[in-house]
Amino acid sequence: MADAKVIPFDEDRPRRRLTGRRVRAVPAPTAEPELAPEHAPEAAPEAAREAGPAAGADWDRRIAGGLAFLRRRLTGEYEVDDFGYDKELTDQVLMSLLRPLYDKYFRVEVKGLENVPSKGGALIVANHSGTLPLDGLMMQVAVHDHHPAQRHLRLLAADLVFMLPVVNELARKAGHTLACAEDAQRLLEAGELVGVMPEGFKGIGKPFGERYKLQRFGRGGFVSTALRAGTPIVPCSIVGAEEIYPMVGNAKTLARLLGIPYFPITPTFPWLGPLGAVPLPTKWTIQFGEPIPTDGYPPEAAEDPMLMFNLTDQVREQIQHTLYKLLVQRRSVFF
Numbered sequence: 263m264a265d266a267k268v269i270p271f272d273e274d275r276p277r278r279r280l281t282g283r284r285v286r287a288v289p290a291p292t293a294e295p296e297l298a299p300e301h302a303p304e305a306a307p308e309a310a311r312e313a314g315p316a317a318g319a320d321w322d323r324r325i326a327g328g329l330a331f332l333r334r335r336l337t338g339e340y341e342v343d344d345f346g347y348d349k350e351l352t353d354q355v356l357m358s359l360l361r362p363l364y365d366k367y368f369r370v371e372v373k374g375l376e377n378v379p380s381k382g383g384a385l386i387v388a389n390h391s392g393t394l395p396l397d398g399l400m401m402q403v404a405v406h407d408h409h410p411a412q413r414h415l416r417l418l419a420a421d422l423v424f425m426l427p428v429v430n431e432l433a434r435k436a437g438h439t440l441a442c443a444e445d446a447q448r449l450l451e452a453g454e455l456v457g458v459m460p461e462g463f464k465g466i467g468k469p470f471g472e473r474y475k476l477q478r479f480g481r482g483g484f485v486s487t488a489l490r491a492g493t494p495i496v497p498c499s500i501v502g503a504e505e506i507y508p509m510v511g512n513a514k515t516l517a518r519l520l521g522i523p524y525f526p527i528t529p530t531f532p533w534l535g536p537l538g539a540v541p542l543p544t545k546w547t548i549q550f551g552e553p554i555p556t557d558g559y560p561p562e563a564a565e566d567p568m569l570m571f572n573l574t575d576q577v578r579e580q581i582q583h584t585l586y587k588l589l590v591q592r593r594s595v596f597f
Contacts, residue, residue, distance in 0.1 A: 345445070346434030349414065356436050357406055363396075364403040367543050368502060372404040374550035377496055380411040383450035384553070385488045386457045387577050388498035389476055389585065390465030393507035393526045395419075396541065397466075397500050401457060402436070404548050416449050417457045418442075422522070443487050450491035457498075458484050467512070467524040473504035474589060476582050482570035485556075485577070489564040494553035497577050499584035502546030505595050507531070544595050547588050551580050 331354055334340050342348045364370050378384065388401060398417050405415045418441035424430045439445045441458065449456050459465060464477040488495050511527030531538030554577065563569055 342435075345416075345437070345439045345449075347416070347437040348435040349437075352414070352436050353406075356432070357403060360399055360403050361407070364400055364407075367541075368400060368506075368546040370400055370404060370502075370546040370548060372408050372548045372550075374552075375405070375409050377550045377552055378405060378409055378413070378455070379494065379496075379553070380409075380413075381453065383453050383491055383493040384455055384496055385446075385450060385484060385491075385493055386415065386455065386496045386498050386550070387484060387581070388457065388459050389474075389500055389581055390459035390461040391468070391473065391500070392466055392503035392541075393509050393528070394541075395459075395466055396506065397503040398457065398459060400503075400546060401498065401500065401548060405455065413455045415457045416454050418446055418459075420462060443483055446484070446487045447491050450487065450493045460484055463523040467509070467526070469512070470504070470508040470510055474501070474585050476578055476585075479574050479578050482567075482574040485570045485573045486564045488556045489559055489570075489573075490561075492557040494555050494557075495573070495577055496553045497551035497580040497584070499549050499551065499581050499588060500546065501548075501585060501588040501592060502544045502595075505544045506541035508542075542596075545592075545597055547592070549584055549588060551584055554580075 331350070334350070340348065340350050378386070386401070386405075388397070391397060398419075402415045402417060405413050414437055416437045416439060419433055419438045420441055423433050423438065424440060439449070441462075446456055446458070460479040460483075461477045462480070468475075468477060485495070507526060507528050509526045509528055513525040513527060517523065517525040528538065530540075554573065556573075559569070
């Protein structure tokens with residue numbers, strides 16, 4: 263896990279909590295008045311009679327839920343954790359915005375979710391690619407929507423994410439936190455599912471000619487964190503993200519002026535302006551591999567550099583092997 267500048271959290275900020283309100287029950291009428299034949303409703307088709315009330319009730323529930331959600335946001339009757347994670351906003355808004363991209367645009371196929379624990383802490387380690395970090399968001403939707411326990415994945419992000427206006431606030435609301443060992447260990451020990459992409463900017467900013475070739479996994483910091491927390495490591499391989507923005511060049515001088523790791527040049531960007539920032543609709547596959555347990559090692563194992571190197575290499579090799587396997591099985595980049 264790469265070193266990152268630690269951005270202090272607001273420890274004294276009061277936590278918002280949901281509050282309940284009593285609602286007085288109104289007794290229902292014992293009987294409905296009979297309608298005269300001339301005032302009786304016209305006979306509707308049988309299908310409409312059966313589906314109509316159910317559809318109407320469903321819409322009523324949606325509208326009531328939406329109004330209740332807006333009331334809680336306006337009155338502050340919701341809660342966030344110590345990292346700024348807002349579960350309600352993530353479930354009802356952020357996931358809803360990402361879901362069409364996941365289901366319709368990239369048509370993500372997910373495999374091996376049975377390897378992700380249903381409860382307790384676990385560290386998911388994945389490859390990183392795509393010029394923009396959409397792969398982490400799609401992995402988050404996969405776990406949230408398709409895992410039987412509908413778990414929430416807490417992604418570790420680079421410090422640059424928390425320096426950008428708007429992005430900073432959205433990232434914290436979605437459960438992302440700084441990619442540092444202390445935060446990751448706190449989340450794992452609290453039983454959270456944590457996601458990390460050790461390649462960092464080296465992965466998402468690599469040239470198109472090096473696609474699906476894993477970069478260096480840092481110094482094994484993520485393995486040390488998993489060992490201290492005693493949680494399993496779940497390798498994850500993502501195919502399809504490499505082609506959404508084929509990076510054929512890097513304007514390094516412009517990147518330095520803007521203070522960003524790289525400035526991508528693709529076949530469409532910056533030549534087509536904002537239109538060139540639209541990702542290509544590639545077909546994605548996300549596969550979660552067999553967990554690597556860490557709870558059998560002694561406490562001092564986290565300080566053993568040789569063990570960390572071996573486990574890091576094992577995770578990296580498992581991800582790389584699965585990537586090659588998925589690429590062989592893939593019929594086309596877009597289908």
